[in-house]
Amino acid sequence: MTWSADPYSDALRAGRGPLFLRRADGWLLPLEVERWCARPDSVDLDVLARCEGAVLDVGCGPGRLVAELAARGRTALGVDVSEAAVAHTARLGGMAVRRSVFEPLPGEGRWGTALLLDGNLGIGGDPGVLLDRMAQLLLPGGLLIAETVPLDVDERASVHLVPATGTQGNGAGAPFPWARLGTPALLRYARPPVWRVEGQWTAGGRCFAALRSRSTRSSAEPPNRNAVISSQRARKPSGDSPVSNR
Numbered sequence: 001m002t003w004s005a006d007p008y009s010d011a012l013r014a015g016r017g018p019l020f021l022r023r024a025d026g027w028l029l030p031l032e033v034e035r036w037c038a039r040p041d042s043v044d045l046d047v048l049a050r051c052e053g054a055v056l057d058v059g060c061g062p063g064r065l066v067a068e069l070a071a072r073g074r075t076a077l078g079v080d081v082s083e084a085a086v087a088h089t090a091r092l093g094g095m096a097v098r099r100s101v102f103e104p105l106p107g108e109g110r111w112g113t114a115l116l117l118d119g120n121l122g123i124g125g126d127p128g129v130l131l132d133r134m135a136q137l138l139l140p141g142g143l144l145i146a147e148t149v150p151l152d153v154d155e156r157a158s159v160h161l162v163p164a165t166g167t168q169g170n171g172a173g174a175p176f177p178w179a180r181l182g183t184p185a186l187l188r189y190a191r192p193p194v195w196r197v198e199g200q201w202t203a204g205g206r207c208f209a210a211l212r213s214r215s216t217r218s219s220a221e222p223p224n225r226n227a228v229i230s231s232q233r234a235r236k237p238s239g240d241s242p243v244s245n246r
Helices: 006-014 033-037 042-050 064-071 083-091 120-125 127-137 183-189
Strands: 020-023 028-030 055-058 076-080 096-098 111-116 138-148 154-162 176-181 195-203 206-213
Touching: 006 033, 006 083, 006 154, 042 064, 042 138, 042 195, 042 206, 055 064, 064 076, 076 083, 083 096, 111 120, 111 127, 120 127, 120 138, 120 154, 120 176, 127 138, 127 183, 138 183, 176 183, 183 206
Parallel strands: 055 076, 055 111, 076 096, 111 138
Antiparallel strands: 020 028, 020 154, 138 206, 154 176, 195 206
């Protein structure tokens, strides 16, 4: 539950930073809390337009994308370890579960699209393990859309969440493993036969890659785009929806 550390929760509740990831050597990565807490911008909306079927937003944060999909009548679920993030998502009208992506999740193997945006390729600090987990969550032939660093970066580090540039000690969250990947590095990890590259693009200074998971059949029908999740609890899948009503 690393990201439920107080600096992150406090920033989400306030809707603004400053908030940074801090490496042991003092290097700081500013986190875009204001953008995460705002309505989806044109770059976000372009990503959502590319989504297929039911959408799982891994590391959903305050839930802007989940809420936007729900408002459009799309099946969408956010996953985040932060209680503040899940609560914020619910206030916006989206559905989210407070859980690690590496724990059991609703609708495993039935999601049409999984999102790893806003730096969430770093979750767990091991991109290969994370990509394997994404393949488990997607239906055969499902789509992964990942946001990458706009450089050829392949970095793993232990980091802290800190609320200000000079913060150390009691003002920092607990250390946790993190990774940063540029698109070339992501494509090195996303190897056949598990993945094939669907596309790459840049927009608004942000970089993205779309990967297609291995399909076990010649043509896969996407889940019902109009179904709406009404429960955060996992149940036996029914019909086209990854999560059925209670």
